Amino acid sequence: MPGRTSKDAPSFSGHTKDLCDFFTQFEDLTDSCGLTTTEKCRAVLRYVDSDTRELWVSFPEFETADYDDLKTRIIDEYPGADRGAQYTYHDLENIVLHHVDHDILTETEFVEYSHKFRPVATWLVKNRKISE
Known part of the structure; x- marks a missing residue:
């Protein structure tokens, strides 16, 4: 071990x-x-x-x-x-608001944002907490 x-x-x-x-x-x-x-x-x-x-x-x-x-x-x-993982609209809003204050200037920054945003948004849509 x-x-x-x-x-x-x-x-x-x-x-x-x-x-x-x-x-x-x-x-x-x-x-x-x-x-x-x-x-x-x-x-x-x-x-x-x-x-x-x-x-x-x-x-x-x-x-x-x-x-x-x-x-x-x-x-x-x-x-x-x-x-397992469960998210709220507030979780998604926090990700977006964090990046409102921090410009995404590079592809790497966009990928990092996407990796945070996508799982939360996908879970919320799949579980009918938000619409597409």
């Missing part, structure tokens, strides 16, 4: 919307390493910050060392985590 700061290590940002992606990356890694359920319970703590680690260790599911139960409990503690 890679160290916490390794470029190959999964990392949980602490944001609810990133939790399921974190678990996918973590499980891909642990499956390739052949970790047992008990080993997974301990290993998952390596890739979170100290506050998150303290919370997760406090769950009874950590003590029973059943990874699937622990994962279920963790996801339950982060309402909406199982739905």
Whole structure:
């Protein structure tokens, strides 16, 4: 298993919307390493910050060392985590307003703006929060 700061290590940002992606990356890694359920319970703590680690260790599911139960409990503690990324009109507005004050002068700046704007706008249209 890679160290916490390794470029190959999964990392949980602490944001609810990133939790399921974190678990996918973590499980891909642990499956390739052949970790047992008990080993997974301990290993998952390596890739979170100290506050998150303290919370997760406090769950009874950590003590029973059943990874699937622990994962279920963790996801339950982060309402909406199982739905992944969710955005609001306000999120899109913030991206646009930030760039109103900062001219886009190069292709690189445009690409960076587009990479921030597109996922939010696409999600909002797809989920009928805004129209095209």
